[in-house]
Each structure stands twice: as structure tokens, then as C-alpha cells.
Amino acid sequence: MTEPSKVIHVRNVGHEISENDLLQLFQPFGVITKLVMLRAKNQALIQMQDVPSAVNALQFYANVQPAIRGRNVYVQFSSHQELTTMDQNAQGRGDEPNRILLVTIHHMLYPITVEVLHQVFFPHGFVEKIVTFQKSAGFQALIQYQSRQSAVAARTTLQGRNIYDGCCQLDIQFSNLDELQVNYNNERSRDFTNPNLPSEQKGRSSQSGYGDAGGMYGLQATGARGVAFPQMANAAAIAAAFGGGLPPGISGTNDRCTVLVSNLNPDRIDEDKLFNLFSIYGNIVRIKLLRNKPDHALVQMGDGFQAELAVHFLKGAMLFGKRLEVNFSKHPNITQGADTHEYMNSNLNRFNRNAAKNYRYCCSPTKMIHLSSLPQDVTEEEIVTHLEEHGTIVNTKLFEMTGKKQALVLFETEEQATEALVCKHASSVGGSIIRISFSQLQAI
Secondary structure (H helix, E strand, O other): OOOOOOEEEEEOOOOOOOHHHHHHHHHHHOOEEEEEEEHHHOEEEEEEOOHHHHHHHHHHHHHOOOEEOOEEOEEEEOOOOOOOHHHHHHOOOOOOOOOEEEEEEEOOOOOOOHHHHHHHHHHHOOEEEEEEEEEOOEEEEEEEEOOHHHHHHHHHHHOOOEEEOOEEEEEEEEOOOOOOOOOOOOOOEEEOOOOOOOOOOOOOOOOOOOOOHHHHHOOOOOHHHHHHHHHHHHHHHHHHHOOOOOOOOOOOOOOOOEEEEEOOOOOOOOHHHHHHHHOOOOOEEEEEEOOOOOOOEEEEEOOHHHHHHHHHHHOOOEEOOEEOEEEEOOOOOOOOOOOEEEOOOOOOOHHHOOHHHHHHOOOOOOOEEEEEOOOOOOOHHHHHHHHHHHOOEEEEEEEEEOOEEEEEEEEOOHHHHHHHHHHHOOOEEOOEEOEEEEOOOOOO
16 A cells, blocks of 8 residues: 555556546545546546545445446545646646557537537547547547558648637547447447437436437437438448448448338238348338238338348348338338337337447358357257257257357258248247357358
């Protein structure tokens, strides 16, 4: 233990923690005379008015784990007995090149949102994530590029520049964070590799949902910009997921969210089976089977990109003895009603988490399906018994990945594999709700 000092050293200070948060932690023990945020190191230094105040604080927090915004922080006496002006000026400025930039905005006369920052920084490379926060020193943002070269280029070009004439000056440093954690896509933070994050904490959403770009992304933009920007975020996410380029045949410019599916087998299809099939390509808002045309259905996807993926990969797929026709609908969305099934808040929507990973697995139906979320004690026999009514199973393989049981099942035809997925995704095996996707592997 370092000898008592009126300076307290705080570790594990995440970027979401503000100076004000730290002040609230230590103000009960006495007057705070100085506070230095070492952003580049995720640390802070706090100087109390005298040593007894600092001792009281550390004695209290020796028995009570201090936590800010759900994150544990760790406190000890600093090796400094006093904070000098030099320590304060240092502010943990990062000069070691890194793909994450810490941006402070001075003379901020106009509001700066994630969208504004993205427009300023994306010309220098693919921006993966942006987080903004307010400090007593001013408005700050962390900007994560895909590559370090992009971050270096952005800093070189933009350091000291103004976003608007005569104001909103950029002061750019390198952060030493390895990865930004983004929980919400809104005007304060955004993960461009995962466009399906919620806009706010669950329970607070009064948004109209996936079909409304502004509602989904929490944007203040109006008119065409309000729609175009989320579309751009999705384009970036899918391009990143597919290794930098969109799959052949995908334009990335479609903005129609609703898909018309025809030539269905009306005796065997229902809304949940359609959900299981289309949810491979995006989140589902709602589905409507057309009563006056029993072999037609409308499926409203989360956004235009996801609708384009569904049309591209499912056109001509065989299901229940019928070759599906899948096209964009003339209807922008499906009106809620007694004959619509709502899926917007379904926890079975696959793209609420790991969206980039899910995009990467998008493909046309194959003979091989991949099963996950299986019970730990499941056997190959149980899997075969669960699926064999849908067709001839050629081969199966049970394996473990990151401690979780998964399986591959190879059917004789793509149609049989598609039927198994449509009927058995989200069904229960041994008390576990299983998840089924198509696998692009050719053989087991």
C-alpha cells in the first residue's frame, strides 16, 4: 500500500464515466480540489483538500466496492502527494497511434450528433463505432476506425479544424482503448457494424419500430436524410460482415421493407413458419397471410437491406412442394390489424445481437442445417428423431464450440433441409429452444 496521500488514484474508469460521476463518489468525504481524467489509460487522479479526507474515502471503499454505471472502479493512494499543473495538462494525451480517436470539441455553438461526426470522419476510412459524452472540459467523442491507418489519416487531416465556420474546433488524440462498447444506436452512440441495437433501454421505447428509420435509430433528421442515413449504416455493416464488399447481386440501395411471397402451399404454411425462414435474413416486424389469396403473404422486414437479402436469397426456393416467388411489395409496410402477426418485439428475431455475424451466414437454402442452443446432454439420436419426419438425413455431426453443444445435419435435398428449418427452428429439444440456420459447408 502506497503511503497516505491526498491524491487518490482510480482505475477502470470507462469512457462512459464522467468527471461528475467521480465527483459524486468522493465529495461525501471532503472538498475535491483537483480532478484529472487520464482517458487514454482508463484512469483518473483526484486530489482531496487534505490527507484525512482521502484516508476516510479509502477506508470506506475498502469495505464497500465502489461502482459507477454498473462498472467496478478500484481506488488506492497515488504515488503523487500533490497534483502539479503539468499532471493536469498531461491529461493522458495519447501519442501512440491507435484505431480509436479521442475527440474533444471546443467552442461548440451547434449541437454535434453521431451523424455529424460520422460525416466528418468517414471520408478517411470505415468508421465502426462512435460514442459521445459530455465532460466538464466539453463535449467529447470516441471514434473507432476499422484500421489504424484510417485513424492516423483522420487525425493528421482534421486536427485543429472547425466542423462549422468559426466554431466546433476538433482537438484529436489517440485513445489507448482496444474496443468501444456500444449498447444503443441513437444520436449519442452508434455501432455501424451492428445496426440492430435498440435505440434506448428496453421499456423506454415509444418508437414506432423497425419500419420507421428515425424511430429505430433515434435520429433527429428529417426528410430523405432520415431514411438514407440508417440505410448507409446498414450498408457499412453488411459490407464489413462480408469482408468489405456486398454479396454479388446485392445493390445495398433498396429502401422497400415489405416483401410479397407467392406460390406458397396454403395447407402447410403459417405465419410462424414464414418467420422462421425470413428471420435468417433480418428482423421481422410483422407478417400477414392474404385471406383472399391463400398462397400469398406479406412479410415486413426490419429495413430495406434485410428485405433485399431475403428477396435475393429466397427467390425460387422450394418449400412444401412449391417454388416460392419472392418480390418487393408495392406496400411500404403492413398495417396492423386483426389478421397480422406482430414479431417486432419477438426475442426470436436473430439480428438484435451479433448482427454482423448473422449477415455473414446469409445464403440461399442449402442441404445442410446448423443447430445451436442445444442441451448439453443431447445425443445424435435425439436430433435425428426430432428432424427425420422432414426428409432423408444423410449424415449428422454433434460437436462442441466454446463449451456449447451444436450440430450439423445433412439432408438429401435443399427442400427437405428448408422444411426442417421452417418447422423446427425455435422448437424445444430436451427443454432447450433450439436455433437452426443454413450451413454453407458442403460436407460433414
